Amino acid sequence: MTKNIPRRIILGPGPSSAHPRILKAMSNPVMGYLDPDFFEILEEVSGMLSMLYNTEGTSFAIAGTGSAGMEAGLNCLAEDGEDVLICNNGYFCERMIMMAERLNLNYSSLNFEWGTAIDLDLLENKLKNSNIKLVTAIHAETSTGVINPIAEIGQLCKKYGAKFMVDCVTSLAGIEIKFDEWNIDYAYSGTQKCLAAPPGLSPVAISEKALDYIRNREEAPSSWYLDLLGISEYWGKDHIAHQTTPVNLVYALREALQITFEEGIESKFQRHELMSKALKSGLKSLCLELPVDESIALNQLTVVKIPEGIDDESFRTDLLRNYLIEIGRGLGEFSGKVWRIGLMGESCVASSVFGILNAFENLLIKNNYEIEKGSSLSSASSIINSEFPRPY
Amino acid sequence: MTKNIPRRIILGPGPSSAHPRILKAMSNPVMGYLDPDFFEILEEVSGMLSMLYNTEGTSFAIAGTGSAGMEAGLNCLAEDGEDVLICNNGYFCERMIMMAERLNLNYSSLNFEWGTAIDLDLLENKLKNSNIKLVTAIHAETSTGVINPIAEIGQLCKKYGAKFMVDCVTSLAGIEIKFDEWNIDYAYSGTQKCLAAPPGLSPVAISEKALDYIRNREEAPSSWYLDLLGISEYWGKDHIAHQTTPVNLVYALREALQITFEEGIESKFQRHELMSKALKSGLKSLCLELPVDESIALNQLTVVKIPEGIDDESFRTDLLRNYLIEIGRGLGEFSGKVWRIGLMGESCVASSVFGILNAFENLLIKNNYEIEKGSSLSSASSIINSEFPRPY
Numbered sequence: 001m002t003k004n005i006p007r008r009i010i011l012g013p014g015p016s017s018a019h020p021r022i023l024k025a026m027s028n029p030v031m032g033y034l035d036p037d038f039f040e041i042l043e044e045v046s047g048m049l050s051m052l053y054n055t056e057g058t059s060f061a062i063a064g065t066g067s068a069g070m071e072a073g074l075n076c077l078a079e080d081g082e083d084v085l086i087c088n089n090g091y092f093c094e095r096m097i098m099m100a101e102r103l104n105l106n107y108s109s110l111n112f113e114w115g116t117a118i119d120l121d122l123l124e125n126k127l128k129n130s131n132i133k134l135v136t137a138i139h140a141e142t143s144t145g146v147i148n149p150i151a152e153i154g155q156l157c158k159k160y161g162a163k164f165m166v167d168c169v170t171s172l173a174g175i176e177i178k179f180d181e182w183n184i185d186y187a188y189s190g191t192q193k194c195l196a197a198p199p200g201l202s203p204v205a206i207s208e209k210a211l212d213y214i215r216n217r218e219e220a221p222s223s224w225y226l227d228l229l230g231i232s233e234y235w236g237k238d239h240i241a242h243q244t245t246p247v248n249l250v251y252a253l254r255e256a257l258q259i260t261f262e263e264g265i266e267s268k269f270q271r272h273e274l275m276s277k278a279l280k281s282g283l284k285s286l287c288l289e290l291p292v293d294e295s296i297a298l299n300q301l302t303v304v305k306i307p308e309g310i311d312d313e314s315f316r317t318d319l320l321r322n323y324l325i326e327i328g329r330g331l332g333e334f335s336g337k338v339w340r341i342g343l344m345g346e347s348c349v350a351s352s353v354f355g356i357l358n359a360f361e362n363l364l365i366k367n368n369y370e371i372e373k374g375s376s377l378s379s380a381s382s383i384i385n386s387e388f389p390r391p392y
Numbered sequence: 393m394t395k396n397i398p399r400r401i402i403l404g405p406g407p408s409s410a411h412p413r414i415l416k417a418m419s420n421p422v423m424g425y426l427d428p429d430f431f432e433i434l435e436e437v438s439g440m441l442s443m444l445y446n447t448e449g450t451s452f453a454i455a456g457t458g459s460a461g462m463e464a465g466l467n468c469l470a471e472d473g474e475d476v477l478i479c480n481n482g483y484f485c486e487r488m489i490m491m492a493e494r495l496n497l498n499y500s501s502l503n504f505e506w507g508t509a510i511d512l513d514l515l516e517n518k519l520k521n522s523n524i525k526l527v528t529a530i531h532a533e534t535s536t537g538v539i540n541p542i543a544e545i546g547q548l549c550k551k552y553g554a555k556f557m558v559d560c561v562t563s564l565a566g567i568e569i570k571f572d573e574w575n576i577d578y579a580y581s582g583t584q585k586c587l588a589a590p591p592g593l594s595p596v597a598i599s600e601k602a603l604d605y606i607r608n609r610e611e612a613p614s615s616w617y618l619d620l621l622g623i624s625e626y627w628g629k630d631h632i633a634h635q636t637t638p639v640n641l642v643y644a645l646r647e648a649l650q651i652t653f654e655e656g657i658e659s660k661f662q663r664h665e666l667m668s669k670a671l672k673s674g675l676k677s678l679c680l681e682l683p684v685d686e687s688i689a690l691n692q693l694t695v696v697k698i699p700e701g702i703d704d705e706s707f708r709t710d711l712l713r714n715y716l717i718e719i720g721r722g723l724g725e726f727s728g729k730v731w732r733i734g735l736m737g738e739s740c741v742a743s744s745v746f747g748i749l750n751a752f753e754n755l756l757i758k759n760n761y762e763i764e765k766g767s768s769l770s771s772a773s774s775i776i777n778s779e780f781p782r783p784y
Contacts, residue, residue: 002650003432005420005643015639018422026640027419028397030410030590032718040395063592064456064617065636071617099616192636198422200455200592200638222614224491225456225463244457244584246592247407248418249638251397258394326424 009347011356012328013142013301014170015192015199016344018252022197025255026248033245042235045250048257052172052265053187053205055179060235061253062188062202062226063243066169067095069188069202072226073136073165074099076214077186081106082133085126085162087118087153091143091331092167096136103222114333115303117296118148120156127160134163139177139187140170143331145292145303145340147175154183163210169193172203173260174272174300174344185210186228191249194272194300196345197256200249206232256345272299274387275343275353282357282380286364286371291338300344305337310367312336318366323359350384401739403748404720405534405693406562407584407591408736410644414589417647418640425637434627437642440649444564444657445579445597447571452627453645454580454594454618455635458561459487461580461594464618465528465557466491468606469578473498474525477518477554479510479545483535483723484559488528495614506725507695509688510540512548519552526555531569531579532562535723537684537695537732539567546575555602561585564595565652566664566692566736577602578620583641586664586692588737589648592641598624648737664691666779667735667745674749674772678756678763683730692740694733695726702759704728710758715751742776 010017031038042060049059062068074096078084084105086096089112100107110126112118118137127135135157139150150166157164163185168177172187174194179187185207192199206228214221214229221227230242260268276299280290289305290297297303306312312329316339319325328340343352357376364371402409423430434452441451454460466488470476476497478488481504492499502518504510510529519527527549531542542558549556555577560569564579566586571579577599584591598620606613606621613619622634652660668691672682681697682689689695698704704721708731711717720732735744749768756763 002436002646003429005423005433006429008421008423008427010422010424012424012426014636015422015424018640023419023421023640027415029400029415030402030407030584031397031400032402032404032407033591034404035400035712035718037395037398041397044394064460065638067635068456068617071615095616102612102614102616104614190636192422198638198640199425199636200641220494222494222496223463223618224487224494225460225618226615243459244406244582244591246457246590246638246641248410248415248590249592249641254394320427326427 007324009325009352009355011341011343011347011352012326013340013342014190014344016196016342016347018198019196019256019259019346021259022252022255026198026252028248028251031247033247034239034241038247039239041250041254045254045257046235048261049203050205052257052260053177053179054181055205057179057205057207058211058232059203059205060232061250062204062231063246064202065199066188066190066202068226069204070096070167071099071223072228073186073188074103074105075223075226076221076228077163077165077210078105078134079217079219083108083131084134084136085110085132087123087135087137088112089116089118089144089146089148090114090138090141092138092141094332115144115146115291117146118153120149120152123153124156127156127162132160132162134165136165138167140175140298140300142170142301142340143334145298145301146296147298151178151182158183163213170298170300173268175269179205191253191256194344195253195256195260197252198249200246201253203253272343272348274384275348275350276300276302278380278383279341279343279353281383282353282376285376285379286360300342300348302341303338304341306339307369315363318363319359323355325356325359353380353384399716401717401744401747403733403735403739403744404718405732405734406582406736408588408734408739410590411588411648411651411738413651414644414647418590418644420640420643423639425639426631426633430639431631433642433646437646437649438627440653441595442597444649444652445569445571446573447597449571449597449599450603450624451595451597452624453642454596454623455638456594457591458580458582458594460618461596462488462559463491463615464620465578465580466495466497467615467618468613468620469555469557469602470497470526471609471611475500475523476526476528477502477524479515479527479529480504481508481510481536481538481540482506482530482533484530484533486724507536507538507683509538510545512541512544515545516548519548519554524552524554526557528557530559532567532690532692534562534693534732535726537690537693538688539690543570543574550575555605562690562692565660567661571597583645583648586736587645587648587652589644590641592638593645595645664735664740666776667740667742668692668694670772670775671733671735671745673775674745674768677768677771678752692734692736695730696733697730698728699761707755710755711751715747717748717751745772745776
């Protein structure tokens, strides 16, 4: 007897639910990753990724998850002795620090309180008085639910001559990214968030300047597997073999990108905004506290404080076992203090919003909270209906 | 208009064709990788992997391809200043050397002629006069089609106190691996070869000794993403989050392992042996030369010399365009000199053998080779029928 794959409504920080068309595309027969017909598929994927990243540069996917994209950047874009600055306002920034430490990079971190965004004045002050060659930041911090001012940071990087690496794991296809305009040199993401494909690939974009930097390093990056130049040469017109490509995940990514452009990228962003508004309004009707200031709060991920008297783990277990809903726990400093609710890609639909608000209402009442029945659903409904019907 | 995924008979060095049940399993809905029900699936996979590797140790899968497994081993199992010996008799051994060089390991390589196996006397001589702490070898060299004497090398590693890392990318589920009995400390593979699942995961086994070594290193491995200890702690009972797990590829791997045990592991090995015999006999009937001595030739991958007067690339293009068959080109030293024909997993069936022999016969005749029509098919047929019918 093997374990059945259960029904789930996945509203955690990722993976999100995959679109049925994407699952179907993924189950097409395997092709060789050096098959000339497969190269045409790579080209389609690469072209659509560049459109999504808004870049004239190079786009491709690494055979690994978002963290592989993160490590590839740190591994390739700095050499011994060059100063690296990690903007730190969350758990995944701390993962960058851990990686930089292991890679023996000459890094420093600029720390901001969790739940706040990167402060541009402090950053400029730091850049002014240093010789930093690489700045890293996270566009959408999945641990805190905060959006960082990437466009402005990119301007500062330009002004002070630093390369700029951006984590777009939770942002790609959920909020706008303007790779070229924002002066980004390297951005990486995951397929399992707003793209609504299964996890396993990290779709990236890289500037010609960054590729040149890798070409001209004194020593090759310590990781062969995550050498961005090598992987780019496989996706490029010469198709020099590097990693074995997870071909079926590439089929899935292609379908995910196609679905994104069919919906329309602006419509997709608006859907994420609308559902987020409805969810946040409903949560407030349940008297729950949202710790992140509205002006910097993400649409695709909402952080909510665990109310007093509620046991984190048993609440989430109840949600999973009785409502089939998965949400995320708090990480690091926020561990035990918040929940993280994702509305990404295929999970970002009205039924998810109503489903989780209904479950929260019932579970809070079960825990003796005094809540006006139905008010959270009706508050969400009024927001969603103000813009419906829509094609998705 | 998007590119259609074409029909293919993939008889290259990998990926191989995936079993339809595996493709279907993979297209199940995404689950969270921290979902307690998913942990039960991980346990099933880990248990079956350990059975396949013949180990009481720890088994799991890395979120990357076979080369990720290779780099993880080199990255984790040696520290600064410790001597590493790379047994080198093929292209993928040279990839190890390239990785060791980038990782700044204190390595040396023991080189053997391509197409021959590792010489045990030379190896013992080397180990005797050195202080080598880690020995690496490739079980089934996909560039040369040679099997190496892993059991015996393992004995030497034991005798001289070195850890032993083995590449099982092309061997796992195609020929026997006795991880514990052969004194292996770390073995890695890919899902896209004899397991007949799509590429994207590297299923590994690791000894307690090797895990202890990583625990007690002076410095953590330079790669966080490929830290075997971290990944083992996610697959272990505490399920500490590390990489995002490619959940759908894990479904695929589970199905692949189940199908393997349904067929029976011995039957599966015999199938690979029988089809290989039939293919090799048919190729000889076409007067083609097999450069690897029969005693050390792999079943799952057959290397054949490109006959004089045949253009490597246009022959393979003809094969792909007119027969839908993919085979592999020669790599490194063997580039332009050999073809590589894989019969792995789901590609390892009688119809593949007949299909490729028929195509080879036609193409050779087209190229003015004098060949007795039908003799290669009948020679293969007599071998296959000697053991048929069989359940697969």
